[in-house]
Amino acid sequence: MKKKFVPYVVGIPNLSVGLLWAMNMSLIPMLVGTVTDSNRMLGLLVSMGAFTGIFVQYLAGIISDRSNFKMGKRKPFILGGAIIAAIFIMILPFSKSYVLMFVCAFLFYFSLNFFQGPYYTLIPEVVDDNQLGLANGFSKIISVLGSGVILVTGPMLWDKNHSFPFLAAAVLGIISVMIGTLPIKENKEKYTKPTKISFDFIKYPSVLMLFASVFFIFLSYGCITPYFVKYCAQQLNFSNATASNGLFVLTIVGALFAVPAGIVSDKINRKVVLLAGTVIFTVGLGLAAFATSVLSLYLLLSLIGIGFICIQVTIYAILAEIVPPERLGEFMGIMNLFISLSQWIATLVMGWILDTAGFKYFFPVAAVIMFIAAIVVFSSKFNKFVNASNSSVRM
Template sequence: MKKKFVPYIVGLPNLGVGLLWAMNMSVIPLFVSKLNVSNAQQGRLISMGAFTGIFVQYLVGLLSDRSNFKMGKRKPFMIMGSVLAALFLILLPYTNTYMTAFMLAFLFYFFLNFYQGPYYSLIPEAVDEKELGLANGFARVVSVIGSAIIFMLGPSLWEKNYKYPFYLGAILGLVTVVITVFLVREDTSKYEKPNKVSFDFIKFPSVLKLYLSVFMVYMSFGFITPFFVKYCTTNLNISNSDANNALLILTLAGAVFAVPIGKLADKIEKRKVLLLGVVLFALSLALGTFVKNKTALFAIMAVIGIGFIAIQITTYSILAEIVPPERLGEFMGMMNLFISLPQFLANNIMGFMLDRFGYGVFFPTAAVAMVIAGLIILTSRFNKYISKGISSSL
C-alpha cells in the first residue's frame, strides 16, 4: 500500500462502525418495539452498547498494547471482534423474546467494542503525525457514510424483510475490517512495550480534563439516541421515514465537513475546534425544544451533524498527542469508559424520565449536559505529552 493512500484506507472500518452504531437509533429500536416493551426496557437493552464499552475497550487496549502477534498488535483483535459481532448481529432478529434479544444484543455490543478500540489505536500508529487530523477526518467521513447507508436503506429494507438491515450491517462491518487488515501496516517500532498495568490517568491533568468533557458530551448524546425516532413519531407526528431522513441529514452534514474540520484541527489549536463543535451541538439541542415541524428539525439536525463531527475528530486527535505513545491503546480504551458510561446512564435515565414526565424533557435535558461539557473545555488546556516533560497547547 502506497503511503499516500494509508490515511484513507485506514479509515474504511469506520464505515462499518458508523453503520452499526447508527442501527442503535433506527433499526434496533424498531426491532425492540416489535417485542412490545416499555421505554425503560428499550433503553436498557440499547444501553448495553454503552455498558460493554465501559470495560471492553479498556481491557482490549491493555491486551493489544502488550501483544506481540506476527500480524501486529491491533489486527488480531480487529478480526476476532468483527467476525463475532457480525455473527451475533445476524442472529438478533431471529429472536422473539425480550430476554433472548437482550442477551444477543449484549454479545453483539461486546464484540463491536472489542474490535473498535484496537481499530482506533491503529489509526495514529499507521499514519504520520502530520496527517493524523486528515486520517481521523476521513475516518469520520466514512463513519457518517455508513450511518447514512442505514438511514437511507434501513426503512426500505425493513419493509421488505426486517432481517435485511441486520444482514447489511454484518456484511459491511466485516468486509471493511478485512480490507484494512490486509492493506495497512502497523508501525509500532518506535514504541516500547509497557511493563505494567496502571490506572494512573489522573496523573495526566490534560487527559483527565479531556475525559471529563467527553463524559458530558456523551451524557447529552445518550439522552437522545435510543428515543429520537420514537420522539419524532410520537411527539411531532413525523413519520418513521422522515425521522430517519433527519438522522440522514445529520450524517451527511458531518460527512461534508469532516475532512475540512480535520485539516483545520491540524493547523490551529484543536481545543478551539472541539469547543466550536460543542457550542454548535448545545445551541441546536436548545432550539430543538421549540421544533414543531420536520423542516425546522432537519435544519437543527444539520447543525448538530457539523458540531458532532468536530467533537469526534478532535477528541481522538487530541488524545493521541497528550498520552505516552506506548500506552495509546490503554488510554484509547480508557476514554471509551468516559464515552460509554455516560451513555449507559443517560439511556436508562431518559427512558425513566420519558415514562414519568413525557417528551417535554427530551431536548432540554440533553442541552444542559452539553453546556456543561462546553464549560469544561472552555476552562481547560490540553498539553502535548513529551517523554521528559509537558509543553505546548493543542
C-alpha cells in the first residue's frame, strides 16, 4: 500500500470502536431497562466497560509490545479481540435476566478493550509523525460515522426487534476491522526490545500530567454518557429517539471538526488544541444544565462535540511523542487505565447521585470536573521524549 493512503486506511477500524461504544450510550441502557429500572444496576453493568479497560488495555499493550508474529505485533490482537467482541454483542440481547446480561456485557467489554489498546498503538507506529494528527483526525471521523449509524438507525431497528441493532453492530464492526487492518503492513523497523515491565510512569513528568488530564476529562465524560438518554426522558420528557438523535448531532459535529483539529495540532501545538477542547467542553456542559428545548440542547451538544473531538485527536498523539517508543503499547495501556478508571468511578457515583438526589446535578457535576481538567491541562508541560536517559525538549 502506498504510504499516502495509510493514514486513511488505518482509521477504518475505528468505525467498530465508535459504533460499539455508542451502544453504551443508548441501546445497552435501553436493553438493561427491559430487566431492571434501577440506575445503580444500570450503572454497574455499563461501568464494566470502564472497569475492564482499567487492566485489559494495559495487559494487551505489554503483551503486544513483546510479540512478533508473522502478521505483526498488533494485528493478531486487533483481529482476535474484535471478533470475540462481535460474538458477545450479538449474544447480549438474547439474555433474559440481569445476571446473564451482566456476564455477556462483561465479556464483550473485555474483548473490545483487548482490541482497542493495540489498535490505537498501531496508528502512530504505521503513520509518519508529520501526519499523525491527520491520521487521528480521520480515524475520529470514522469513529463518529460508526456512532452515528448506531445512534440514528439503532432505535429504529430496536423497534422492529431488540436484537437487530446488536447484530448489525457486530457485522459492521468485523467488516471495518478487516478492511482497515489486513492491508496494513506493520513497520518492523520500529520493533525494538522493550525493557522489563515497570509501572514507572511517575518518572516522566510530562506523562504524569497527561494522565492526570485524561483522568479528569473522562471522569466528567463518564458522568454523562450512560445516563443521557434517561436524563432526556425523565427530566425533559423527550423520547428515546430524540435523545439518541442528540447524541448523533454531537458526533456529527465532532466529525466535521476532526480533521481540521488534527491538522492544527500537527502544525501549531497539540497542547493548545487539547486545552481548547476542555474549555469548550466545560462551557457546553455548564450551559446544557439550563437547556429545556430540543433545539437548545442540540446546539449545546454540538459545542460539546467540538470540544470532545479536540481532546480525542490530541491525547494519543501527545502520548506518542512523550514516551519511549519501544514502550508505546505499555504506556498506551496505562493511559487507558486512567481513562477507564475515571469512567468506572464516575458511572457508579453518578448512578448513586441520580438515585438519591435526582437529575438536577447531572450536568453541573460534569461541568465542574471538566473545568478541573482544563486547569490541569493549562498547568502542564508536555516534553518530547528524546532518549533513554529521560532527556527531553519542550514541545
